[in-house]
Amino acid sequence: MNLSAIKKFVNYIKVAFKISLLTEFTYLSNFVVNLLSEIMISAYFLIFIETIFLNFDEFFGYNRYEMILIWAIAYLTSLMMSDIMQNLNSLPYEIMEGTLDRLLMKPINIFIPLLFRRFRLIKSITMIVPIAAIYLVLPYIELHINAETIALLVYTLILMALFLITSSIFIYSLSFWFGQTGTYYWIYFSLSDISHLPMNSIKGTMGAIFNKIYPITLMGSVPAAILLNRVPDDAIFYVTIAVIVWCFITYFIWNLGLRSYTSANATGGMSE
Amino acid sequence: MNKYWQIFRINIYHQFADRAESILWAVEGGVGSFVGALPWLLIGTQQDTVGDYSLRGVAMYYFITYIMWYISGGSFGWGVSNLISGGNLSNYLTRPIFPFANPIVGEQAWKLSGFIYSVPILLLLIHFTVGFDINLIDINILPYWILFIPATILIFGSLEFIKGLMTFWLTKITGITALNEVLNVIFGGIIAPIYLLPVWLQNISTVLPFQYIFGFPTAVLIGEVTKSQIINGLVISYLWVIVLGIITFGVYKLGIRKYESVGN
Numbered sequence: 001m002n003l004s005a006i007k008k009f010v011n012y013i014k015v016a017f018k019i020s021l022l023t024e025f026t027y028l029s030n031f032v033v034n035l036l037s038e039i040m041i042s043a044y045f046l047i048f049i050e051t052i053f054l055n056f057d058e059f060f061g062y063n064r065y066e067m068i069l070i071w072a073i074a075y076l077t078s079l080m081m082s083d084i085m086q087n088l089n090s091l092p093y094e095i096m097e098g099t100l101d102r103l104l105m106k107p108i109n110i111f112i113p114l115l116f117r118r119f120r121l122i123k124s125i126t127m128i129v130p131i132a133a134i135y136l137v138l139p140y141i142e143l144h145i146n147a148e149t150i151a152l153l154v155y156t157l158i159l160m161a162l163f164l165i166t167s168s169i170f171i172y173s174l175s176f177w178f179g180q181t182g183t184y185y186w187i188y189f190s191l192s193d194i195s196h197l198p199m200n201s202i203k204g205t206m207g208a209i210f211n212k213i214y215p216i217t218l219m220g221s222v223p224a225a226i227l228l229n230r231v232p233d234d235a236i237f238y239v240t241i242a243v244i245v246w247c248f249i250t251y252f253i254w255n256l257g258l259r260s261y262t263s264a265n266a267t268g269g270m271s272e
Numbered sequence: 273m274n275k276y277w278q279i280f281r282i283n284i285y286h287q288f289a290d291r292a293e294s295i296l297w298a299v300e301g302g303v304g305s306f307v308g309a310l311p312w313l314l315i316g317t318q319q320d321t322v323g324d325y326s327l328r329g330v331a332m333y334y335f336i337t338y339i340m341w342y343i344s345g346g347s348f349g350w351g352v353s354n355l356i357s358g359g360n361l362s363n364y365l366t367r368p369i370f371p372f373a374n375p376i377v378g379e380q381a382w383k384l385s386g387f388i389y390s391v392p393i394l395l396l397l398i399h400f401t402v403g404f405d406i407n408l409i410d411i412n413i414l415p416y417w418i419l420f421i422p423a424t425i426l427i428f429g430s431l432e433f434i435k436g437l438m439t440f441w442l443t444k445i446t447g448i449t450a451l452n453e454v455l456n457v458i459f460g461g462i463i464a465p466i467y468l469l470p471v472w473l474q475n476i477s478t479v480l481p482f483q484y485i486f487g488f489p490t491a492v493l494i495g496e497v498t499k500s501q502i503i504n505g506l507v508i509s510y511l512w513v514i515v516l517g518i519i520t521f522g523v524y525k526l527g528i529r530k531y532e533s534v535g536n
Contacts, residue, residue, distance in 0.1 A: 033447025040454045044463055047473065051464045052311065055322045060314070183296035190304040201314050 008108050013116055020119040031122065038126040042133075045071045045196055060201035065140040066228060067198075072130035072137070073227075074195040074220020077157065079130070081164055081219075082123045084115050088168045089185040092175035100261060115165070144229035152226050152236065160218035163243045164188075166250040167214070173250070176257035188216075195220035199235065212238040275369050276377050283381030291389075294382070298389035305338035306397055308462075313401055325467065328402040329494050332409070333465045335402075336490045339394055342387035344424035344485055351375020352436025353445050361531060371528075372433070410495030416502050420489040423509040428485045430516035433524070440527035455480075461487020467496050481516060484509035 024031050049071065053064045062070070091114060094100045103110045171184040194202070194210050199221040202210055211217050218239060225231040287294055309331040316327035352375050355361045364371040398404060435452055438445050457463060459473070460482035466474060477483040488505050491497050497505070 027444045030442065030444040030447040034450055037447065037450035037454045040451075040458065044454070044457055047458065047469070048311075048463050050470055051468050054470060055468070056315070059311070179292045180290070181296070183293060183300055186300045187296070187303050190300060190307050193307045194310065197311060197314070201311075 005109070009112055012108060012112055016113075016116055017119050021121060023118075024121050035122050035125060038122050039129060042075060042126070042129040045075070045193075046133075060198050061230075062198045063141075065137040066224070067196075068133055068137045069141060069227070070198060070220050070224040071196050072133040073223045074192070076127060076130040076134075077160060077195075077219045077223070078192055079123045079127050081161065083119050084161075085164060085168060085185065085188065086120070087115055087117050088165070088172065089182055090114070090117075091169070091172040092180055092182040092184075095172070095175040095257075095261065096180055098262075104258075141228070143227050145227065149226060149229075153223055156218060156223055156226060156236065156239075159215075159239055159243045160222075163215060163218055163246055166243070166246040170246065170250040170253055173253045173257045176260055191216050192219055197221060199225050199231070211235065212242055215239045215242050276373060279373055279377045280381050283378040284385065287381055287385035291385070294385050295389050298386050298393055301338050301341060301386075301390060302393040302397055305334045306401075308337075309334035309401065322468065325465075325496060326408075328405070329408055329496065330465055330468070331402050332398075332494055333490055335394055335397055336493060337462065337486045338397075339387070339390060340424070340486050340490060342383045342390055343421065344428050344489075346379040346383045346428070347432065348375045348379035348429075349432040349436035349445075349449065351378065352433060353439040356436070356439040356527075356531065357443070365528075365532070372436075375436075376429075376433075409493055413492055413495055413502070416506070417489055417493045419506060420484070420492065420509060423506070423513050424485050424489055426513045427481050427509065427516060430513075430520045431481070433520050434516075437520075437523050437527045440530050456482045456485070459483060460485055461491070465496070466491050478508070481509075481512040484512060 046068070049064060049067050052059055052067070057063075059067055091100075094103065103113050106113070168184065168188065171181050175181045191210075191214075195217050197217075199211060199217055202217070202221075215222075215238075222231060222235065222239070225235075312322070312327050312330045312334075315322065316331065320327060322330060352372050355364070355372065355375060361371060364374070370376075402408065431452060435445060435448055438448055442448070459477045459480050461469070461477070463469070466477065466483055466487040469477070477487070484505065488497070488509070492502055492505070
């Protein structure tokens with residue numbers, strides 16, 4: 001990556017950010033109501049935790065405050081990734097409409113506009129809620145924080161981002177052949193609730209799928225387990241392998257799809 | 273009636289032409305209900321009950337809520353909103369048909385195709401989790417549950433329609449849509465079965481219309497509600513039908529008057 005590419009990337013981000021802010025504040029009352037709804041959404045899982053602990057003292061060895069920690073981390077990572085995931089959701093529509101050309105022809109890597117075309121200030125503001133929740137439960141839980149833990153945490157979050165982006169691009173790339181796959185965003189959204197549950201609660205085939213093959217638990221359960229010193233020894237190894245495999249498969253499928261992409265204006269020279 | 277049937281028929285053809293997307297939406301609904309039931313299914317590996325309630329019944333609650341979406345639900349608010357904001361409502365006001373027939377009836381076609389795709393997904397979910405057990409549903413209560421269905425459809429439909437009609441006054445309704453969904457999730461028994469929620473939340477939910485769409489009727493069907501509570505629930509839900517019907521009618525008339533006086 002050379003200096004010119006970095007400059008283009010920074011300039012693109014600056015413009016995208018400015019346009020996003022202007023768009024959001026154009027409809028101010030809508031912005032306020034949306035913000036209120038986002039904050040109320042955080043009540044959703046807190047009420048669920050309350051419902052569980054009305055009837056049980058612990059959930060698979062995790063107490064109420066540790067469950068809140070898992071939820072807060074999962075919610076925080078979800079908010080951090082929400083702009084990228086929602087922006088990527090436009091990919092299948094661009095493929096189906098044949099408008100991917102606009103992005104392919106630009107003198108900038110196609111993934112920059114795909115990932116960063118829009119920022120949603122509401123999501124950034126809402127991060128205050130899970131951060132406040134983590135701060136409030138800190139006195140009641142025993143965290144294991146040292147240099148190794150922090151390094152592992154950062155590494156896990158990078159793996160999480162790579163997994164979410166590559167798995168989404170893989171699914172959306174199927175639109176090159178099989179039609180609209182944009183609904184995957186809402187399937188991912190539903191599945192991300194699994195990361196609110198402790199790693200050790202999901203066992204057997206489900207455990208293998210959600211901890212190793214489609215490691216959605218990277219969003220909340222795994223980082224929380226690292227902080228609480230409860231992550232199984234081989235968990236990070238298997239997750240790393242899974243993410244590497246996702247990267248390779250996505251790279252292959254994406255390039256295959258681009259080769260077969262004909263766009264809305266493709267006539268194969270027959271009309272000439 | 274024939275006009276509405278034709279709209280329904282055309283939209284059914286569209287749905288089956290785009291069946292991949294319809295199937296994906298049905299899968300999404302199934303995944304959502306499975307993930308909702310998952311914590312209770314996991315607890316169910318260690319014990320059979322939560323309080324006085326069967327954990328298999330709790331999981332079944334989520335699966336029934338999933339299928340209830342295709343009976344009582346359907347997001348036609350967006351279609352109503354797009355018709356108003358796109359200026360196309362003018363074309364429909366002069367036609368001999370209800371101006372918003374297309375989005376409302378069209379959504380019913382989507383629901384029918386979604387229901388067809390979701391039934392096998394539901395059967396698979398039940399088979400791999402709680403297992404087929406007729407005792408999970410209280411057959412004696414079925415007539416009462418059927419009595420709830422028209423109310424659920426009308427309450428949900430009124431809220432959707434009001435949401436879409438707000439476009440007469442607001443340029444964007446994404447905020448109101450999000451707020452409606454959040455209220456539905458929190459007070460409608462979507463997070464967890466109504467009877468398991470904290471008492472303070474149950475008390476608030478009793479006086480709001482949201483729980484009478486999915487949560488309460490589902491709790492009735494799996495037999496977790498007493499007869500007197502069922503009668504109370506029926507009365508309150510039909511009272512809400514009347515209240516929301518009046519509000520919807522008023523908002524509709526005011527909105528159309530504003531639209532016709534101001535123009536597109």
